[in-house]
Amino acid sequence: MALIRITSPHVHKPTSTAGIMRLVILATLPGILAMTFFFGWGTLINIVWASALAITFEALCIRARNRPLSFYLRDNSAILTAVLIALALPPFAPWWLTAVAVFVAIVIAKQLYGGIGQNPFNPAMVAYALVLISFPVEMTRWTAPFMLYGEGWNILAFTDTFSLIFGSWVEHADAFTSATPLDEMRHRGGLTTEEAWRASDVLANVGAWHAVSAAYAMGGVLLLYKKIFSWHTPAAFLLSLGGIATFFYIISPDTYADPFFHLTVGGTMLGAFFIATDPVSSATSNKGKIWFGIGIGSLIYIIRTWGNYPDAVAFSILLMNLAAPFIDQYTQPRAYGHKASKRGMKEKI
């Protein structure tokens, strides 16, 4: 009998970081399906391509950093980042755009900061913001939803999609490209929202975006149920965005888009359930997460409405990532047996 000395606790919940990552990836499935359904094979091809790149970059970095390769590769975090990037990019984004984004996310935003758990910013959003600023043309050239565009479901063939992504863009491009509803709303000129709704084809097809958002929300609710993250961040995020949108919509319905529009188009749902809840780069305490979510929601509305970019999920999340350590300092929970919660990092003398 060879007994060993181990301090308590002696039992552990059979959970693992890899398992959590896997579950989050699985939770994106409804979103992936919806994207594929409405926007074609491009999303799937991008996911596979981005994942392969992510694993490669991750492996190279881990090797370069002299860390155990399989131990770190098995945590699935690189794949999750890749999936989120692929979902955020336009479905027919050229291969090199995805490659640049994944490189930035894995190598620069994650590994250079020290790998998993050490990155102050969400890698997928750093990558997204970078390619959005660097390649605005490719990034704003979205696809019109297939199902609602023509008569019946007329999806672009898989091989055509493949060649579109990895071949030359120009030949087929114009047939499918279109702006996003947020673009239309942002650049509607002097039209009122009412007029814009009537005039725009894209806005007429907004149902596809609603559906994708609903799919993301489904996945998010699953994760919430599984207690992968707490309700604080997404709730604060969506409520603040919706609340501000409602406020302005009530003030001037002609000038400002309705709250439902804000909540169901663009990256709102993906951001609320899959990006802002990234624990590494978000605030720590429940109180902090609420402030974090409020910050993101408010920033999204401000940038969308008065800023230069039609969508602002990436920028808002990155800005709040920046603020997270500060929020942490002032949102310590009140510990058991204490009258008030503490603040800052050190005792006040």
Place this chain on the structure above:
Amino acid sequence: MSKIFAFHGGIHPPENKKQSTRAPIRLAPVPEQLTIPIQQHIGAPAKPCVHVGEQVLKGQMIAEAQGRISVSIHASSSGTITDISPQSVPHPSGLEAPCISIKTDGQDQWIPHQGLADYRSLPPLELINYIRNHGIAGMGGAGFPTDVKLHLGDDHIVNTLIINAAECEPYITADDMLIRERAEQIVGGIEVINYLLNPTHILIGIEDNKAHAIRVLEDALRHTKLNIDIVVVPTKYPSGGEKQLVRLLTGVEVPSGRIPADVGIVCQNIGTVAAINQAVHHGTPLISRIVTVTGGAVGKPQNLEALIGTPINDLLETAQVNHNTLSRLVMGGPMMGFTIEDDAIPIIKTSNCIIAAVKEEMPPAPPSQACIRCGLCEQACPAELLPQQLFWFSKSREFEKAKHHNLFDCIECGACSYVCPSNIPLVQYYRFAKNEIRDEEAEQRKSDQARQRFEARQARLEQAVLDKEIRRKERAAQAAKTQAAKKASSETAAQTPEDNIKQLKTAAAITRTKLKKALSALEAAKADSSDNIAQLDLQYKQAEHAAEEAQKALELAESGIQAPATSVAPDIKQLKTQAAVARTKLKKAQQALKIAEDKGHDGADTLRATVAQLEEKSVAAQLVFANAETDAASSSSSNPLPALKESTDKALGTFKKAEAALETAIANSSPAAEKMKAGVEKLKAKYTEALAAQEAAETLSAPKATEAPAQSFEPQPTARTPADLKALKQNVSIMRTKLKKTETLLASAEADSEQAGELQQEIVRLTQLHKDAKAQLDAEEEGKIKAAAAQGIDLKKLKIDAALARAAVTKLERSIKKAQEAEPAELNALQTELLAAQQQATQFNNTLSQFE
């Protein structure tokens, strides 16, 4: 049923309780050997009151409580004390602690004992002491002496008694089985505690996974008059933690760093309650307890009533352990228990469970991954801390921040570690941080104490010095007073400067002696051609300097005193002395130089320089003396004539010379003639003035105009030779001066070429004249030396001898002066000596003057 207040966090680990509740509680067999630690509780260890070899009976006290927080220890069975020594005890550290070993005799014979007939008749204090003497300590885990908690009514208002039957840790069923089988003991115990604390509420907190126990308990409570509430709480670890249970049952939180009694609550473990009942009603001390023996490696998981001190192995054997599959032996629960490596370790009062786990139950922890800040730990923490922040701080040794994030409110329940998906050993990090902080604080306290001690000592020493100083000052003041009084009584205030002079004289004498010593040393060194000549020379010079200073100071002081009293005469005397001293020095130096030169010394050059200096000094001193003498002579008005005559002569001489020069210049039609003319006019005026003064003086004191003072150190100039020589010398110097003047003129008139030529001629002529004069002088001097040599006298030597003689005279004079003041007895001898020396000096001088 009371309301339940939820506490934050908590986890739901697999319960694993069913296995051990199937069988009833069995009595464990009496082991052959009992090992009873003398400290099974928090506080001071009990003091053994038996000795090795002593026979003890079951229930006999073998160690007595020591101090306020302590409980007694009793023999669990009858037998012989075989050993009192450190042995392995159940403790996370695995360290050894003093234990009393009893070899049981198998009789299990009780000491006579009986319970209290009516505990209510006893004063509470006595009852509390009774409980303390029966060895009752908390049986839930920490082992806090029960009597201390029962004492709390004195300084706390206790309104709520909470009986902890939550038993939230997985595997453990000891309390569950106790309730099921011995509920009446619990009720009896609660009544005793109620008598002591008299709370307004009594709550039994029990988790809802013990349905059977709850039913039994409800039945048992029907037989008591007390109003006892059973509060069924949801099963959630760690609801059995004292703070969590308090919160669950009352909604009140125990303030950080305080005890429940501070908010009017006392908690007792349900096993402890039963033990109190057994002690009070049956007189049975705490010598046995119910232990859950369970785990995958145990064939028959069950609860055993084991004697305190029974080796764990005996219980495991009773429960049919499979040693082959056993991988980890845990005492306590899986969340907060500790592993044991030695199965001879005994059961103690706090041992509620032994888990013999197989590998699948408690697998070794996988390697920990990076923290992804998922926050699951925060959701699980029952103390509402931020475990991941604490983890970062502990890992990076930022203990200050960890403390600020309430590290010390962590109860180490292990919930955060349990839920961590990255398998980070969080609790271990917190334990590490806590220990580091405790160590640091201990160090801090130590160093603070040391510093305080040091500072106190320093202050003491300083005070001592100050006191000393004050005493010294007081004494000084006293002395000054006496001195002042004395002074006031003595008549002359002028005494002081005289004293001063005396001192100065002594000092001067000392420095002189030193000077002499230095000189002799220097000479000796020179004679030996030693290496340290330069050093000695330096010393000599220093000494010389010191001597001069001293002398000067002395003179100053003397003149200061005597000036008002007498005329300038003493001054002259001093000057004379000074001049003489300077001469002596010069002579000495010359002598030294000569010696050095003779020996071909290296130091000759320095000596030569010294000689030159001394020569200068000597001349200067002589001059000063002469001046002073003249001044004195003129100012005294008694005899101004010689001086006046001299000055008239001088003026006349200068005038004539100037005239001659002027004539020459005019004859040569020199351009400087006009200037010279003016100079001659001035000189003429001077001469006339001097002449007038002389005449006036002559008319005033004609009869007094006689010879110079009788005694003089200077040789009396003979009529012939000096005049001759002097004239020659003068001639030479005049020629030199003229030559120089002309040269200067030439230099300034260089531009005018005509004049330059004339001047050149003039210079040539003057140079010739100068040469002639010098040659004349040299010839004269040479003649003198030759003449002396012809008489067998070395002129140089003669000069030195004369100087030495003079010096001897001076010395003697000084000695006499001293003797006059100090030793009058020697005065005569010295005076005779002085006379002899003076005669010698005069002789030398005379001889010398013949040749000069």
